[in-house]
Structures are given as structure tokens and as C-alpha cells.
Amino acid sequence: MGESTWLAERFEEHRPHLRSVAYRMLGSLGEADDAVQETWLRLSRTHSDELDNLAAWLTTVVARVCLNTLRSRQRRREEPLDIRVPDPVVSPAGPEDPEHAAVLADSVGLALLVVLDTLTPAERLAFVLHDMFGVPFDEIAPMVDRSPAAARQLASRARRRVRGQTSTPDADLARQREVVTAFLAAARDGDFDALVGVLHPDVVLRSDGGATRARHTTVITGGRQVAAEATTFGRFSPFSRHAVINGAAGVVVVAAGRPLAIMAFTITGARIAEIHVIADPERLARLNLTTFTT
Structure with a gap:
């Protein structure tokens, strides 16, 4: 098996996770797919011997791509307080529908995505990666050019806002x-x-x-x-x-x-x-x- 084929197969194994990260970061299905595709392009230009931990590498890359998208979106926004309704994931069959299972593995509601849209790009990255995917602050810090302690504070501020502006939905x-x-x-x-x-x-x-x-x-x-x-x-x-x-x-x-x-x-x-x-x-x-x- 050639290196490119091996990388392609490993990437497809991680694609659902990467799309899940990108959707929570961006609240846009189209932009999430673009971020995942950009991650693949960067992987395809990388030698496998440079990848000590492929899963961590891919998560870092897709998070950085999403961070750049959020910063670009913030610069373009003419009305900073305007609230956009995020893209929904719609299923007639139920949350266990295989087509949507990866994105909704830890079901994220539109109400939460609306609140995430009010965070700064760095706060959103720190909160999503740490609180939703368990990425250590030592790994998050370089992505936002902060110390681990400062990255922890970013997530903490985001967590307080999320708790203050979202309610726990009924489970039934x-x-x-x-x-x-x-x-x-x-x-x-x-x-x-x-x-x-x-x-x-x-x-x-x-x-x-x-x-x-x-x-x-x-x-x-x-x-x-x-x-x-x-x-x-x-x-x-x-x-x-x-x-x-x-x-x-x-x-x-x-x-x-x-x-x-x-x-x-x-x-x-x-x-x-x-x-x-x-x-x-x-x-x-x-x-x-x-x-x-x-």
C-alpha cells in the first residue's frame, strides 16, 4: 500500500470526528465540510513520518482552519450584535439516523450554537475543543497563541456564558x-x-x-x-x-x-x-x- 493510499484511508476513519468538531466550531454545515476538505489537502502534502499522533494532528489542523474562518467572519460582520440562526441537522427518522449520527454524537442544539456564535473565536475554540472533545489546554494554547493558563481562562469565560444563556432541554x-x-x-x-x-x-x-x-x-x-x-x-x-x-x-x-x-x-x-x-x-x-x- 502506498503512502498516499494509507493516508487517505486513515483520514476517512477520522472524517466523522473532524466534521463534528468543525460543525460545533462554525455552526455551518457547508463551512464545516470546507474545513474538513482543507484539512485533507494539508494532510496530503504531509509525509507520514512527520505524524506522531495522526488524530491529534488532524484535530489541531481542522481547529486552526475553523479559527481562521471565525476570525474572517468576525471581520466581515457589519452588525456585530446580529445573531444568525445556525445550520440545522434535520432528520425525519430520529437522532440515531446513521447519516447524522457522527455530527450529533453528543447532540448539540441550535440554542447552544447560537450562544457559541456570541463568543470570540479564541473562546469558542477553547470551549469546543476542551469541553466537548476533551483536548488538553496544553494542546489548545498554541492554537490561540496563549499560555495553557490563559487558554483555560478562555474556556472558563465561554462556559459561564453558555451556562447563563442556555437552558437544559427536556430529554423525552x-x-x-x-x-x-x-x-x-x-x-x-x-x-x-x-x-x-x-x-x-x-x-x-x-x-x-x-x-x-x-x-x-x-x-x-x-x-x-x-x-x-x-x-x-x-x-x-x-x-x-x-x-x-x-x-x-x-x-x-x-x-x-x-x-x-x-x-x-x-x-x-x-x-x-x-x-x-x-x-x-x-x-x-x-x-x-x-x-x-x-
Whole structure:
């Protein structure tokens, strides 16, 4: 077996892990795949005798590629406080669907990815690599040009923000679906009181309608405010198909064989704490939703 073939086979063994790291770092499926491909290109230009620990080397490279992407994204962002709804991983079969199992091995919800988007690139790298993948701070430090102690502080700051801005979702997927069904029925019937009842008082709705909207992402907070907004899309309830989105209950809205929107829910204490909506036609077209449209 030639060296290039050996490297290619070893890389394919690590690809699911690398994609999982990149998705958590970037919150974008397309950018995650690009980062993994760039990692392969760098590996293909490296001699195997330079690799003492291939797994660690690959993780370091993909993390550095993602860090550069995050820094570039930060420089381009015109509105630093604007919140983008991350790319969802959508499955009709459940979180154990083999196609998505690698990305969702330790299921990461959209609510967490939204918070990760508010971190600095260095904080995000330190938190993702250490808290999600157990990479030691001695290995993280050179990636962010910090000492191990400073890298630990980056992760600690990120951890405090994550804990302060995310809630623990209910674990029972069937119960989550019951709550979503109740929400959709109340929206369809225009039952404002029922909507308020199924929503957490501090619920947050984030909706990405695409570049044609005046604001790319709309954020609405509060049970009564979100309930008022929900009545406007109640007409889509009959076209909603249950899905598993990043390991939690959600729906894909399909009409005339075309996806119109994705709605992901974070449910805590049998009430909806967060709703993430993607209605951007361009983003929907990039997602693999053929299962819902055929």
C-alpha cells in the first residue's frame, strides 16, 4: 500500500470526528465540510513520518482552519450584535439516523450554537475543543497563541456564558413532540391564550428570512410577544411535518413539494423556551430535505 493510499484511508476513519468538531466550531454545515476538505489537502502534502499522533494532528489542523474562518467572519460582520440562526441537522427518522449520527454524537442544539456564535473565536475554540472533545489546554494554547493558563481562562469565560444563556432541554423526545403539536394547533386555531400557555414567559424566537428581509434575523422575546407572532404563521400548521432537528423536536413546513421553513424548538419543563426558524429559500435549498418533499 502506498503512502498516499494509507493516508487517505486513515483520514476517512477520522472524517466523522473532524466534521463534528468543525460543525460545533462554525455552526455551518457547508463551512464545516470546507474545513474538513482543507484539512485533507494539508494532510496530503504531509509525509507520514512527520505524524506522531495522526488524530491529534488532524484535530489541531481542522481547529486552526475553523479559527481562521471565525476570525474572517468576525471581520466581515457589519452588525456585530446580529445573531444568525445556525445550520440545522434535520432528520425525519430520529437522532440515531446513521447519516447524522457522527455530527450529533453528543447532540448539540441550535440554542447552544447560537450562544457559541456570541463568543470570540479564541473562546469558542477553547470551549469546543476542551469541553466537548476533551483536548488538553496544553494542546489548545498554541492554537490561540496563549499560555495553557490563559487558554483555560478562555474556556472558563465561554462556559459561564453558555451556562447563563442556555437552558437544559427536556430529554423525552415524544413529550417534546406533544408540546410542539399543541403549539401548532393553537397557532392554527388562533388561540392566543393556548399559545401563551405552551410558551415559557421568557421564550425567544429567532427567525432568519434571508437577505430579502430588511433584517436578516428577527429576534422576538417574551411569551405574549411570541404568541402574537405565532398566530401569523398558523396557516402553515397543516403543512408542518415532524422532524428531529439537532436531536430535538422540530418541524419542516412543506407546501407544493417545496420546503418553506424549518422550525426548531427548545423545550424545558414542558414549555417552549426557544424557537429557531429558517425561512431563507437559499439556505433551505442547501439543506438535504428531499425526504420531506417526496
